[in-house]
Amino acid sequence: MYAFSKAVNSMHSEDVKQLMKQASGKNLISFAGGMPNNDLFPVKEIDEIYNSLPEDVKKLCFQYGPTSGYPPLVKSLECYLENKGLAVANNKILITTGSLQAISIIAREFVNEGDIILTENPCFVGALTVFETVGAEIHSIPIDKNGINIKALKSKIESLDRKPKFLYVTPNYHNPAGIVYTPERKKALLEALSGSGIILIEDDAYSDLYFDETERHLTRSMKSMGDNDVEIIYTGSFSKILGPGFRLGFMLSSEEIFEKAETVKQALDACTSSFTQILANEFLVQEKLEPYLTFLRSEYLERKNMLQKYLKLYMPEEIKWNEPKGGFYIWLKLPPHIKSTDIFKESVAKGVVFVTGRTFDPASEKDDRLRLSFSNMPKDQIEKGVRILSEAINQVLQSSKVGIS
């Protein structure tokens, strides 16, 4: 039900909302939700943590904390980020109420109505909602399987009469595209931005969720790639490595950006929940994260492999996709004359939902893709879900052929 309302919330199109509402009584198979399945959460670990909290720390759970974050969690996050190769020393961490709040704070810090923001196309829909709310003019740059298109980025920047306030990207296990930027593309992006004065927002919610340890190096953050003259704000989240219900995210930035961000946060919610910050801190300090990630990686790999297997088995040959190396998503490519919104209408009637391609296009137009999430999908429903979806796709393909002939 939550996954469902979440998916509804994250869709632009009114008619799709209508369809989802009509179908809400049915027992849908959902590839829509970009969140972990309820059965994957570390409930036992948090139980142990909660029940072994010293009395004085437990009382702190109930109290206000500093706007910038619960100090022991800031310290634990420093270790966590240093372990990822991030130079925390010259930067400051601000803990936020989910990483969406970090994006919201950054937007409010830098963007006035009518200012330009650059995004990828497709782009994480939560960020798009924020950017629309602050009245930004969004220009999007296409991505391919290796990352953002550098040539398109450069020519976009040249074509604009004003300097964009920032470029927002999600380079690791992209939502919705599933790709990870190659190291070369990350380097090329930094070179392209060098000297432009455009801030880079590097949103990194998924980097811990690689499928293959030997490919971990692919998730290296641009913020960690040594000194250059590109100002980078790095954002991260506990939603994928602990649970979205904790509403915990963070941003790592220069001290100057941090200080303004702290002031913005002060007027948004004063501070993030001490309760969830204290539990998350113990999760890190007691070294429960790494074993939990090992479990998650194998669970998501298994789901990805199953989805991949059934897609190969059932999908008509016109449908293409890249196999992801981590994260939550497979991003199906349809023939250019087919709209994912049309497939959605057939599919939801048959009991399967996903998120349409145009949801992730800032202009709500480009619709030749669709996002399948395997993170929230019970394993025993994957085959049935893919079969039904394939039928819906075949149906739309057939009627389009009839239409053409």
Added chain:
Amino acid sequence: MYAFSKAVNSMHSEDVKQLMKQASGKNLISFAGGMPNNDLFPVKEIDEIYNSLPEDVKKLCFQYGPTSGYPPLVKSLECYLENKGLAVANNKILITTGSLQAISIIAREFVNEGDIILTENPCFVGALTVFETVGAEIHSIPIDKNGINIKALKSKIESLDRKPKFLYVTPNYHNPAGIVYTPERKKALLEALSGSGIILIEDDAYSDLYFDETERHLTRSMKSMGDNDVEIIYTGSFSKILGPGFRLGFMLSSEEIFEKAETVKQALDACTSSFTQILANEFLVQEKLEPYLTFLRSEYLERKNMLQKYLKLYMPEEIKWNEPKGGFYIWLKLPPHIKSTDIFKESVAKGVVFVTGRTFDPASEKDDRLRLSFSNMPKDQIEKGVRILSEAINQVLQSSKVGIS
């Protein structure tokens, strides 16, 4: 330490911040913090609740919830509010990440840069921070011991060339003034606003904290005072009746205002923590709130009585105040030529802090008051704290007399 940084955060004046920082190593007695003492939180009750959550509900703690709030909590809040005489039926509840977020959402929903907002003077400083962030032009109306000055309000509205977007008030156990509006003043306020088209924001964080059951009727909300043509948005908080660390608040408004507010919230933090919402819901459903409030009322009454007793004993006769009937605060009145900022400088040097009067003036000028909070004060420090504060006040009074003679 948190109370301390909170107090620093809520002060406007840079020199006061500097002083607080200098004193931060010392073991200060603090009348500054507007929050419950750590020893007052219902730790045992939440322990019981957490450990008896069914497995499937516990999993929901980790998951996203709807932007508008965890549905069972919305329902429990409906009962809680109906019990206060509030007509929930024609209105909708939005659960927020603390009631400050509700104020922030309302400000973002209605206010563009340069728009006028009316507030009380003095005014809750958190709300002032929000209103400043959205670039509002703040006009404040004085309050007396019975509530906002109606004549001043009317003449302010008449004098303005634009209609204010809303009037923000905290009628029950006002922060910082400690007063509760009389029923007559509440009625007069509604009459004054009738036909003006000015929305009333009724912020009601303290109404459960009356000292005397027979005076409970004084806390009746204006939103519950029958039908009239004033649009009222009612905001409330779990910070004073469960714990600020849960970051839980809510707003009750017409459906039209609710819908826009939900969209604003979606772009701020997607949803409020499921973890803390689920615990708070059980706190209400399992009827643990009322016994806890009975405990809190007697604890705060005892602290208030002690503070009252020692103020009478130690304060120089030039210092006046009204005895509060509930809430957290006593609002001392100084002779007109004495500034609370000067007293603060003496007092902090002697080891006692409070919040200066000018902190609560939107113009940061009016400084002939100071706020003492008894909610966060250990009982065994009250006498010593008042004695030291009285010495500081006497010192400033003496030197002002020397200056005059």
